[in-house]
Amino acid sequence: DNFGGGYSLGCRLAALGHRRVAFVGPDSRLAIERLAGLRAGLATSGGTVPPRLALLERGGASSHAHLADSLLARIGYPHRRSAAKLGFTAVMAYNDFVATRLILRFAELGLRVPETVSIVGFDGVVPNTYQGPSLTSCAIPLEELGAEAARLVYWRLDHPTAVRRRLALECTLVTGDSVAVQ
Numbered sequence: 001d002n003f004g005g006g007y008s009l010g011c012r013l014a015a016l017g018h019r020r021v022a023f024v025g026p027d028s029r030l031a032i033e034r035l036a037g038l039r040a041g042l043a044t045s046g047g048t049v050p051p052r053l054a055l056l057e058r059g060g061a062s063s064h065a066h067l068a069d070s071l072l073a074r075i076g077y078p079h080r081r082s083a084a085k086l087g088f089t090a091v092m093a094y095n096d097f098v099a100t101r102l103i104l105r106f107a108e109l110g111l112r113v114p115e116t117v118s119i120v121g122f123d124g125v126v127p128n129t130y131q132g133p134s135l136t137s138c139a140i141p142l143e144e145l146g147a148e149a150a151r152l153v154y155w156r157l158d159h160p161t162a163v164r165r166r167l168a169l170e171c172t173l174v175t176g177d178s179v180a181v182q
Contacts, residue, residue: 001168001169001170001171002030002033002034002037002122003033003034003036003037003040004037004168004170004171005034005037005122005138005140005171006033006034006035006036006037006038006039006040006041006092006122006138007037007038007040007041008037008041008138008171008173009037009038009041009092009120009122009136009137009138009173010037010038010039010040010041010042010043010044010047010092011041011042011044011045012041012120012136012173012175012179013038013041013042013047013090013092013118013120013179014041014042014044014045014046014047015045016118016179016180016181016182017089017181017182018042018047018089018090018118018179018182019042019045019046019047019048019089019182020047020048020049020050020053020087020088020089021038021042021047021048021049021053021088021089021090021091021092022049022053022054022055022071022088022090022091022092023035023038023049023053023054023055023056023091023092023093023094024055024057024067024068024070024071024091024092024093024094024098024102025055025056025057025093025094025095025098026056026057026058026094027056027057027058028056030094031056031094032056034092034094034122035049035054035056035092038092049092052074053071053074053075053087053088055067055070055071055074057070067098067101067102068101068102068105068106068109069105071091072086072109075087075088077109086111086116086117088117089117089118089182090117090118090119090120090179091117091118091119091120092119092120092121092122093119093120093121093122094122095121095122095123095125096121096122096123096124096125096126096127096135096137097121097125097127098121099119099120099121099122099135099137099178100121100126100127100130100132100135102119103119103132103133103135103178104132106119107132113132113133113178114133114177114178114179114180115180118136118178118179118180119135119136119178119179120135120136120137120138120178120179121135121136121137121138121178122137122138122140122171123137123138123139123140124137124138124139124140124142124171124172124174125140125142132178133176133177133178134176134177134178135174135176135178136173136174136175136176136177136178136179137173137174137176138171138172138173138174139171139172139173139174140169140171141169141170141171141172144169145169148167148169152165152167
């Protein structure tokens with residue numbers, strides 16, 4: 001449930017006082033659903049993802065450092081803004097891999113997580129080489145997802161002309177140290 005997971009993360013950020021949040025990810029249906037959920041969750045407390053802070057890269061980003069640099073370029077950092085006035089207090093990344101790469105890139109640029117900016121991911125699959133703050137994320141039930149995918153394949157083989165089915169599995173909010181109270 002991409003919308004529901006984004007909504008949970010948006011509510012979590014809103015509960016911690018975040019009102020202006022950025023989003024980075026690919027220009028895909030899944031990312032758009034996650035962004036819509038994030039916006040809905042933030043709206044429960046008057047928060048938002050302004051259009052210029054919703055970075056949806058076509059065809060995937062050329063690099064994850066590029067995503068961070070593109071987001072910061074949109075707000076004029078470092079030339080026109082101090083780290084204390086980024087124009088957003090948190091970033092939701094399309095997945096945990098992108099989130100961890102953003103954290104590393106921001107650290108290279110002198111932006112500390114969560115002291116300067118909070119970051120959340122999505123999927124609950126943190127790379128094993130990552131050594132930053134524990135990540136707040138929305139974990140996808142991967143084992144259940146695999147089992148349901150296999151069931152749907154067998155069902156499709158038995159019903160080749162049936163109407164397409166869609167299944168949404170609930171995600172679980174995982175709180176970590178990558179988010180600070182505002």
